[in-house]
Amino acid sequence: MANMSTSYLGKPTSRVDGRAKVTGAAKYAAEHNVSGLAYGFVVTSAIAKGRILRIHTTDALSVPGMLDVFTHDHRPKLAASAEKYGDEVAPPGSPFRPLYDDRIRFSGQPVALVVAEELETARFAASLIRVDYEQQQHVTDFEAHHGRARVVSENGESQSHKRGNAAKAFSQAPVRIEVEYRIPVEHHNPMEMFGATAVWEDDDRITVYNKTQGPQNCRNYVANVFGMAQDAVRILSPYVGGGFGSGLRPQYELPLAVLAARALRRSVQVALTRQQMFTIGYRAANIQSLALAAERDGKLASFRHQWVGMTSQFENFQRNYVTWSSLLYKCDNVELVQKLVKLDQNTPCDMRAPGGAEGLFAIECATDELAYAAGLDPLTLRLSNYSDKDQIEDKPYSSKELRECYRQGAEKFGWSKRNPQPRSMKDGNELVGWGMATGIWEAMQMKASAKAVLTANGSVEISSATADIGPGTYTMMTQLAADMLGVPIEHVTAKLGDSALPDAPVEGGSFTTSSVGCAIQAACREVQKELLRLAQRIPRSPLAGAKLEDVTLAEDGIRHKSKNVEVSLADAMRAGNIDRIEKEASAEPNEKSKYSHYTHSAVFAEIKVDEQIGVVRVTRIVNAVAAGRILNPKLAASQILGAVVGGIGMALHEETLTDNRFGRFMTHNLADYHVPVNADVHAIDVIFVNEKDDEINPLGVKGVGEIGIVGTAAAIANAVYHATGKRVRDLPITIDKLLRP
Amino acid sequence: MMVTLHVNGVANKLTLAPWTTLLDTLRIHLGLTGTKKGCDHGQCGACTVLVDGRRINSCLTLAVMKDGAQITTIEGLAKDGALHPIQRAFIDHDAFQCGYCTPGQICSAVGLIAEGRAHTADEVRELMSGNICRCGAYPNILAAIEQVISQKSAAPPRDGGP
Numbered sequence A: 001m002a003n004m005s006t007s008y009l010g011k012p013t014s015r016v017d018g019r020a021k022v023t024g025a026a027k028y029a030a031e032h033n034v035s036g037l038a039y040g041f042v043v044t045s046a047i048a049k050g051r052i053l054r055i056h057t058t059d060a061l062s063v064p065g066m067l068d069v070f071t072h073d074h075r076p077k078l079a080a081s082a083e084k085y086g087d088e089v090a091p092p093g094s095p096f097r098p099l100y101d102d103r104i105r106f107s108g109q110p111v112a113l114v115v116a117e118e119l120e121t122a123r124f125a126a127s128l129i130r131v132d133y134e135q136q137q138h139v140t141d142f143e144a145h146h147g148r149a150r151v152v153s154e155n156g157e158s159q160s161h162k163r164g165n166a167a168k169a170f171s172q173a174p175v176r177i178e179v180e181y182r183i184p185v186e187h188h189n190p191m192e193m194f195g196a197t198a199v200w201e202d203d204d205r206i207t208v209y210n211k212t213q214g215p216q217n218c219r220n221y222v223a224n225v226f227g228m229a230q231d232a233v234r235i236l237s238p239y240v241g242g243g244f245g246s247g248l249r250p251q252y253e254l255p256l257a258v259l260a261a262r263a264l265r266r267s268v269q270v271a272l273t274r275q276q277m278f279t280i281g282y283r284a285a286n287i288q289s290l291a292l293a294a295e296r297d298g299k300l301a302s303f304r305h306q307w308v309g310m311t312s313q314f315e316n317f318q319r320n321y322v323t324w325s326s327l328l329y330k331c332d333n334v335e336l337v338q339k340l341v342k343l344d345q346n347t348p349c350d351m352r353a354p355g356g357a358e359g360l361f362a363i364e365c366a367t368d369e370l371a372y373a374a375g376l377d378p379l380t381l382r383l384s385n386y387s388d389k390d391q392i393e394d395k396p397y398s399s400k401e402l403r404e405c406y407r408q409g410a411e412k413f414g415w416s417k418r419n420p421q422p423r424s425m426k427d428g429n430e431l432v433g434w435g436m437a438t439g440i441w442e443a444m445q446m447k448a449s450a451k452a453v454l455t456a457n458g459s460v461e462i463s464s465a466t467a468d469i470g471p472g473t474y475t476m477m478t479q480l481a482a483d484m485l486g487v488p489i490e491h492v493t494a495k496l497g498d499s500a501l502p503d504a505p506v507e508g509g510s511f512t513t514s515s516v517g518c519a520i521q522a523a524c525r526e527v528q529k530e531l532l533r534l535a536q537r538i539p540r541s542p543l544a545g546a547k548l549e550d551v552t553l554a555e556d557g558i559r560h561k562s563k564n565v566e567v568s569l570a571d572a573m574r575a576g577n578i579d580r581i582e583k584e585a586s587a588e589p590n591e592k593s594k595y596s597h598y599t600h601s602a603v604f605a606e607i608k609v610d611e612q613i614g615v616v617r618v619t620r621i622v623n624a625v626a627a628g629r630i631l632n633p634k635l636a637a638s639q640i641l642g643a644v645v646g647g648i649g650m651a652l653h654e655e656t657l658t659d660n661r662f663g664r665f666m667t668h669n670l671a672d673y674h675v676p677v678n679a680d681v682h683a684i685d686v687i688f689v690n691e692k693d694d695e696i697n698p699l700g701v702k703g704v705g706e707i708g709i710v711g712t713a714a715a716i717a718n719a720v721y722h723a724t725g726k727r728v729r730d731l732p733i734t735i736d737k738l739l740r741p
Numbered sequence B: 001m002m003v004t005l006h007v008n009g010v011a012n013k014l015t016l017a018p019w020t021t022l023l024d025t026l027r028i029h030l031g032l033t034g035t036k037k038g039c040d041h042g043q044c045g046a047c048t049v050l051v052d053g054r055r056i057n058s059c060l061t062l063a064v065m066k067d068g069a070q071i072t073t074i075e076g077l078a079k080d081g082a083l084h085p086i087q088r089a090f091i092d093h094d095a096f097q098c099g100y101c102t103p104g105q106i107c108s109a110v111g112l113i114a115e116g117r118a119h120t121a122d123e124v125r126e127l128m129s130g131n132i133c134r135c136g137a138y139p140n141i142l143a144a145i146e147q148v149i150s151q152k153s154a155a156p157p158r159d160g161g162p
């Protein structure tokens, strides 16, 4: 039993929540039509900076069926101190307080919540609200103001890093490039809009169905903001229609729904519109300047990378954008800097592979440029600088099968047949481009707990307050519990998305399987121990003297591995006079590890472009991933596929434009904000390279949620260069940029 | 206004404000929340349902315009607990992740197959491009639909609705 059997693990297994999702039975946050439900519609600010002088609500309130309009000066009590509005993943600063006061900090900030008996009434009445503002001059133009950016070091995390003498080494090296890359603001746009159904119970308690990646994060937020006891708040999010990071922090529909429910003493549902989905967090626009130098043989001599990004006036959002090169490429002379400029915008937030997706785009395009400058194959250049050590932490890797990713990916793609000359490959009228890039993501683990219940008839319930925003957490939990407790997966029920369940972190960062998975393993082990203890209490027990590692659980009971004896579940439980075993356990990362933990990938992209029209099609992607042990190749492959599609969007489609006259995002619907559709996506091959890692965590897993997007945009951009001879250094690579001379 | 909507074979007499969309009617008035709202502007396809056998965006249609129509939603595709072949194929091919676009994708796929216009992978991709999947399950959605199309052409045509 110490060694897990592998009857379900590593096998392609269909989603256990599949039936609920294909029949429409799965209910999302704004789909709980509880009795007496009222509907709230949010009114957002039309200016980016200033004060609210007055909100005219008379017309709205006179609409039949209206209940109330809540504003900063007409609302129940909210916590005053900004720190009460913080959350598990809040960046340093002073979080936004919805409907708290008259100050406008960004365009699209909620200023009123209109509540009516019916949704249509609320929406119509919201259009009758007039707001008088005292407008102040806003600053939203990132391009114009990025020169004011400063290094921001809080909690010791500026991510800047220096070793050797990068400037000197640069000036002395024979091969040099200096380039600047740009990524625009991007919005997550999960298909489900943010929604909350606040179910009124009484003055002291509230239950909310909410779209979130972290039910407990939201529970703590509501308790803090409304001065309630933690256990008086329950957040339910059994189904979440995508997140991609946007649901890590509580969004404003949550406090607004709770506020209205408490004031009206009835249940209230608030759902954002697609337009309002552009008023929450986003991937920050950034400008990355890189100066790379190499010897003639391609060995890196100097690596300088500066990242300048945007944040709000009230929080400093930054992730690790620049240090990735020191994990991938050996170099003695390095200078890495991150800077932020504050704008009158909402705070950015994590979006799939935050930091990695942006940083690796620039790093991997610049590496391609360096390879061309040195006259070397881009893959050869990467291999000759391959680093077996994390040069930031000065630690070896617990595992790093990146070489194998390069090899298997290149082979599958046919990289050796590539003519390196730009514009050399054609298919009819179209130019063909082949490009590649490396991906890397930190393999993290957070403290988490889980509960396992085994009943005498062999059914299992496994639970943890995590979420399943699409990766297949329900299925992962089910597979693990079935495997450890020796029951068919049909006998396992997994529960998540409920703040009342055992503690779990937000679902994000690719750390759910490592964190919650290890907790499940620990809880199931406790059940195994208890079962063995009970089985040994049976008079003349056939398992007397057996140790945990001598036995295994099977559907019918607990069995000795080498002797042909067993005790049935029912008998063991009868011995303890119980009908179920219930155990909760937690798992946490090994903070003292001497190793660095990362997931890697090699991405190969083929694009085709008809130069006359400039439309780029990504015709083929091969993504070879080394992510430790893969518990479910079917669902893990979907994670990579989906993230590659996100990478295609990043490379070719996605961009939120700002109208700086009004200080607001003007791309705010799915017709203007382009995301890939089915016709944009062609062959995507996912390879999982064998990677054994016994050090990282007891399951040997690294997580696969982010890695698929990292490097994808760079591989596509490099392929576009190979096809056309044009380096487009500002994403997305749209037709106009390819047609410009 | 009074309207009668035949939804999944059941006649529903409803009194609705004339501006109520078919989508909100299904979700709020009939409690059929399987049909999703992803934009409310005809830009995402999450709200796709079948009206008299044709796939439409229910957010762009007022309920009163469909008085007397036969409407099939995701809740009406499985018969007596047996999944529709497209539903089965979506599970088998893992053609979804979060599941939010899925009812729209499935209704759209059923409509597409009934149209009989898609013969190649590129045609399926093109004709399914009104349904956004932000989770990016497109290659698996394509595989699921292709499988059902090929089963159909191999087998004698089934009777009955979608």
Ligand code: FES
Pocket: B036, B037, B038, B039, B040, B041, B042, B043, B044, B045, B046, B047, B048, B057, B058, B059, B060
């Ligand atoms: S909700 Fe109807 S198309 Fe998006």
Ligand code: FES
Pocket: A191, A241, A242, A470, B095, B096, B097, B098, B099, B100, B101, B102, B132, B133, B134, B135, B136, B137
């Ligand atoms: S499955 Fe999530 S949007 Fe398609």
